Amino acid sequence: MKQYTQQELKALNDSQAAELCEEIRRHLIENVSKTGGHLASNLGIVEISLALSRCFDLPTDKIIYDTGHQSYVHKTLTDRAEKFGDLRQLGGISGFPKMEESEFDAFGVGHSSTGISAALGYAQSAKLKNTGAYSVAVIGDGAFTGGMVFEALNNVKRDDRLIIILNDNEMSISPSVGALSGYLNKIRSGDGYYELMDKSRRAMMRIPLLGKPLARAIIRLKTRLKRMMLAQSNLFEMYGIRYFGPSDGNDLKTVERLLRAAKRHQGPCIVHLYTVKGKGYEPAENDPSRFHSVGSAKKKQSSDKQDFSSVVGETLCRMAEENPDLVAITAAMTDGVGLSDFAQRFPDRFFDVGIAEEHAQTSAAAMAAGGLLPVFCVYSTFFQRAYDQFWHDCVLQELGTVTVLDRAGLVGEDGPTHHGIYDVAMTMSMPGVYIYSPATFKEAVSSLEKLLKKESRLSSPAIVRIPKGGQSQRALQCFDCTEDVESFGEGELAMICYGRQTERCLEAKELLEAEGILSRVVKINRIKPLDIACFEKAIRGAKRLLFCEEGVKIGGFSQWAVTQIATGKIVCDADKMDICAIDSKVCHGKVDTLYSLCGLDKQSLYERAKELLK
Numbered sequence: 240m241k242q243y244t245q246q247e248l249k250a251l252n253d254s255q256a257a258e259l260c261e262e263i264r265r266h267l268i269e270n271v272s273k274t275g276g277h278l279a280s281n282l283g284i285v286e287i288s289l290a291l292s293r294c295f296d297l298p299t300d301k302i303i304y305d306t307g308h309q310s311y312v313h314k315t316l317t318d319r320a321e322k323f324g325d326l327r328q329l330g331g332i333s334g335f336p337k338m339e340e341s342e343f344d345a346f347g348v349g350h351s352s353t354g355i356s357a358a359l360g361y362a363q364s365a366k367l368k369n370t371g372a373y374s375v376a377v378i379g380d381g382a383f384t385g386g387m388v389f390e391a392l393n394n395v396k397r398d399d400r401l402i403i404i405l406n407d408n409e410m411s412i413s414p415s416v417g418a419l420s421g422y423l424n425k426i427r428s429g430d431g432y433y434e435l436m437d438k439s440r441r442a443m444m445r446i447p448l449l450g451k452p453l454a455r456a457i458i459r460l461k462t463r464l465k466r467m468m469l470a471q472s473n474l475f476e477m478y479g480i481r482y483f484g485p486s487d488g489n490d491l492k493t494v495e496r497l498l499r500a501a502k503r504h505q506g507p508c509i510v511h512l513y514t515v516k517g518k519g520y521e522p523a524e525n526d527p528s529r530f531h532s533v534g535s536a537k538k539k540q541s542s543d544k545q546d547f548s549s550v551v552g553e554t555l556c557r558m559a560e561e562n563p564d565l566v567a568i569t570a571a572m573t574d575g576v577g578l579s580d581f582a583q584r585f586p587d588r589f590f591d592v593g594i595a596e597e598h599a600q601t602s603a604a605a606m607a608a609g610g611l612l613p614v615f616c617v618y619s620t621f622f623q624r625a626y627d628q629f630w631h632d633c634v635l636q637e638l639g640t641v642t643v644l645d646r647a648g649l650v651g652e653d654g655p656t657h658h659g660i661y662d663v664a665m666t667m668s669m670p671g672v673y674i675y676s677p678a679t680f681k682e683a684v685s686s687l688e689k690l691l692k693k694e695s696r697l698s699s700p701a702i703v704r705i706p707k708g709g710q711s712q713r714a715l716q717c718f719d720c721t722e723d724v725e726s727f728g729e730g731e732l733a734m735i736c737y738g739r740q741t742e743r744c745l746e747a748k749e750l751l752e753a754e755g756i757l758s759r760v761v762k763i764n765r766i767k768p769l770d771i772a773c774f775e776k777a778i779r780g781a782k783r784l785l786f787c788e789e790g791v792k793i794g795g796f797s798q799w800a801v802t803q804i805a806t807g808k809i810v811c812d813a814d815k816m817d818i819c820a821i822d823s824k825v826c827h828g829k830v831d832t833l834y835s836l837c838g839l840d841k842q843s844l845y846e847r848a849k850e851l852l853k
Contacts, residue, residue: 256491268282277311279520283309283515287488288377290491290494303336305377305379356387366398373502397479406488547677566589600632604628629642638700639696642700654826672702679714704738713746730781731758733784734785761777783848
């Protein structure tokens, strides 16, 4: 696909611009189908992204794509069209905006609902520096379920050059839920009002002499009436933000007309555009959730094998049959965390709160206080947003919530914003917390059964970490997978691990055995509180300990365990220890490649073990 300059994009006539939209869609379908990535959301936003390049002066004006997975078209139009063959691959362009990647990426965005805050910050900077630059946030309707959006709206001032593009496709990943979704649907159903208002105003302006005064008088009257009837006012205008729309976001001429009107307004405004997620690609239009991420869609099409998410979902359904107090909570990720069946079978006990992880965690705490047994299923990377609520509302009050952290560990092509490598370090220091990190489906089921027994109540919060994808086949062969600490093999070297890293430790053990070096692998399922007696038994006689952890080194389990040994709280025979863990930011790429870069692949563990044995 040809790389256009910003000036060339502005020079296109209507016919050429419409043709370019179709070319972009073909470009996305061809490339994203090969590399994997977010397809449906980008097909729906083609006209909006092109209109932004044609109506604004980039990169002087700042365009911020909230959540960021909808930025592929923007990347195509801003110096990266020819780089899509390496999208999300190691060394290639990211699937999210990155400031270090291009001057056209104004702000890095990987988590939802941050875009308006960032755009407002740019607008305030431009105002103080008197640059005259516009600041634009492109945000989906699903992201409006995040409370940070309203924190930002509450701080908008009437002279901020802030334009918010509400890309309304009635979806986040799963369909949008809640009162705000219903409110936007109500506005959307009355879209003819604003077009009629604009036409009437233009007609009055053409009346000689009386036109302009009459139009201004009617606008003032309309505003006064709206203020007298707050219950019927537009939500955004109550924040002092001028509202344009709703209109067809897949009609390029309409989008450009509204953007130019928003620029003329000078102050803060919101342009409400409804779009079709997956536009121009029939399979994605018919099933936008499935084609939100092409990689996961291919996986579902090509294989019916279980993964950890589905195993957790099946287990919760089975246990919910036995325990009427068990409820499930998710933050707009029903399919992603395996709760689709639970939602259908137990609709009164299932809560999708939208993109509101903080609210989910606190409401789970209150549910526990109210006598329920809440299970909050959330990606590890998004759990970070609920860190304070987990500490303040669950841990300090010793409330028995269960938080299932999906996608724990390295996640691959989604990159730094999505790697689930911080949760252990975040929660290891919290008193009373239980942390399980199973390596197999059997362990995951066993962990949930221990925590969700009908006859007992948790006296403190618990976490169950599950990785993306399938289980460790070697762990199934080598361990019983029912105990919290298990050991396999004999030797003076013990490799200590948990979760998915068990597979690589067993592979490294095989490499050592090929050279006649005996070793043991100690697999831990419950890493907090550690069963110290069982752990001491598992490492007894080992002279070298190699801790292997798919998480950050500082504050992680391995560092904690080494400290316990050094201070005599854990007794062992070892006189030398080492830690293999992550101690830097991890880029995007294939998971196996990232293991190698982080020194966590079987070859790296084998080499570290050999060095430790010297």
